[in-house]
Amino acid sequence: MRSLGCVILLVGLAVAAFIAFRFVHGWTEDGPAPRDISVVVPEGATLSDAAVLLKQSGAVRSADAFLTRAKVFGGGTPIKAGEFRIPAGASNKDILRILQGGKTLTRLVTIPEGMPSILVYERLMANDELTGDIKVPEEGSVLPDSYAFDKGEPRAAVLGRMQAAMDGLVKKLWAERAPDLVVKTPREAIILASIVEKETAVPRERPTVAGVYANRLRKNMMLQADPTIIYPITRGKPLGRRIRKSEIAAVNDYNTYAMVGLPKGPIANPGQLSILAVLHPAKTNALYFVADGKGGHIFADTYQQHNENVRKWFEIRRARGEL
Structure with a gap:
């Protein structure tokens, strides 16, 4: 009987040791x-709630086992709310550390410099991780940048941050503007900055382009900016073809080939560098510019110089087979 009791005791100890080993190893x-x-852990969720969510997502084998092990081995640090990325094969220990660390997933929506509002609208509406409807934002009201958002966040909230960022930047930069500017209000600055933005993608050129347009405005010359022809046709989307003569001559609130002064409103959402260029334009006598064939522009003080630069540009285009 004593030997049978010893066997039962040894078996019991072995089972207990195996269970203990599995409990520790399972961590x-x-x-x-x-x-x-x-895995999204809602605000106010408990560790027990998180365990159920982890089981439902396939991150752990058992909600109860995870919860028990977390209470034994995990310490007293509370879990955080948010969306977390759980790596493939992550252990219970790794998962709890991720939830306690609070390093949530970062989702970004990027608005490039010069993107028109119709495309901002389409980009936000096409993002299926956002919710709700929005209207096309006012042109020039969105600051181009990358914006973080949470899965399921309303599109209106993300757009609101974009517009608040533009408002804040414009107020700051307007307060620091150069004296004697040709633009007299922040809105005029955004209108001109949107034209500068669309005319050149070369950052170092922007102050000079802004200086050219400032000179033209002071002399009551037409701005003659090609992007202002396109805007009322496509709302800022690429035209996809050459501009027609009838479109150059079209009279509307935007076409600066048929009017003196600034257009009715912005033609895109300008970035910070273009706004800065308008508020601190280069001191230049230039009144004209044309593409140089290398991605930039050649500037000219006189119409005669400009015609020569245009001739060279057409030679480049003919050599490329574009004409």
């Missing part, structure tokens, strides 16, 4: 997730 062994997954 650090690889988890079941076959690939990276995301």
Whole structure:
């Protein structure tokens, strides 16, 4: 009987040791997730709530086992709310550390410099991780940048941050503007900056382009900016063809080939560098510019110089087979 009791005791100890081993090993062994997954922990969720969410997402094998191990081995640090990326095969220990660390997923929506508002609208509406409807924002009201958002966040909230960023930047830069500017209001500055933005993608040229347009405005010359012809046709989207003579002659609130002064409103959402260029334009006598064939422009003080530069540009285009 004593030997049978010893056997039963040894078996019991062995079982207990195996259970203890599995309990400890289960804390650090690889988890079941076959690939990276995301888990959203709502605000106010408890560790028990998180365990259920982890089981539902496939990050852990058992909600109860994860919860028990987390209470034993995880310490007292509370978990954070947010969306977390759980790597493939992450252990219970790794997962709890991720939830306690609070390093949430970062989702970004990027608005490039010079993007018109119709394309901002389309980009936000096409993002299926955002929710709700928005209207096309006012042209020139969005600051081009990359904006973080949470999965399921309303589009209106993201757009609101974009517009608040533009408002804040314009107020700051307007307060620091150069004296005696040709633009007299922040709105006029945004209108001209949108034209500068669309006319050159070369950052170092922007102050000079702004200086050319400032000179033209002071002399009551037409700005003659090609992008202002396109805007009322496509709302700022690429035209996809050459501008027609009838479009150059069209009279409307935007076409600066048929009017003196600034157009009715912005033709795009300008970036910070273009706004700065308008508020601190280069001191130049130039009144004209044309493409140089290398991605930039050649500037001229006189119409005669400009015609020569245009001739050279047409030679380049003919050599490329564009004419």
